[in-house]
Amino acid sequence: MNTLSYGLLSLLSNSADSGYDLMRKIQPFWPAKHSQIYPLLAQLESGGYVQHTLVVQSDKPDKKVYSITPIGKEALRSWLTEPACEPNTRDELVLKLYCMEQGELADIRRLLETRVAYSQDKLAWLQAKLEVYSLQQPPPPLGTLLLMKKAEYHFESDLSWSEWALRQLVERQNQEEPNPR
Known part of the structure; x- marks a missing residue:
């Protein structure tokens, strides 16, 4: 199987x-x-x-x-009882960032802004769900809570990285813009 x-x-x-x-x-x-x-x-x-x-x-x-x-x-x-396979990460944004110099920084900025918004939405949904779970009696299965918390950590990390990457991009854009005289 x-x-x-x-x-x-x-x-x-x-x-x-x-x-x-x-x-x-x-x-x-x-x-x-x-x-x-x-x-x-x-x-x-x-x-x-x-x-x-x-x-x-x-x-x-x-x-x-x-x-x-x-x-x-x-x-x-x-x-x-069998060992789990290595995690499989497929993130199209990573590929786009790898070759971002081939495109326009404004397009890459929109991609990062979209990822920030996506991560914020997912995180808010997960945190609301975890709040509901914390009040349930009996509590949900431990496996469910472990997975929800893993997802929360994932989206917190992705949000933190996305915001950092966006700041790096904005700084680069500001450095490349000509100074008006």
Whole structure:
């Protein structure tokens, strides 16, 4: 099985869900599309790792709600003992900054300003979510809190770096502008 398969089993270990809901829930951890999720769910089901129940809906097409089986739980427990792969970082902004001298500083500035705004928005959302979680009784699973905190640290770091990079760019722009006489 691939990592996405284990990711689906991970999500199903907490609650039964439809393929669509699984696709939405896995996005913060692993970018995946419908075209990947539904075939994997069929494979997991044919392997006995998950099963589905059909939910009849009158106003929409019927949907399959998947749940993890004992075989799926055992596979998940086994996977948890294996070392994790190295983190995979893919950030298009990094590539654009590497070759930024080929473009206009004003364009790069807009890219950095956009990243600052994005990081601020994500951070505000995460902090609000963590505040809600802190009040829940019983508290959410520890794994959920650990992941939310990791995301918070990530966006704090990205925001700090983006603001610093933007200041560096503005300083460079100011140095390159001709002095009016």
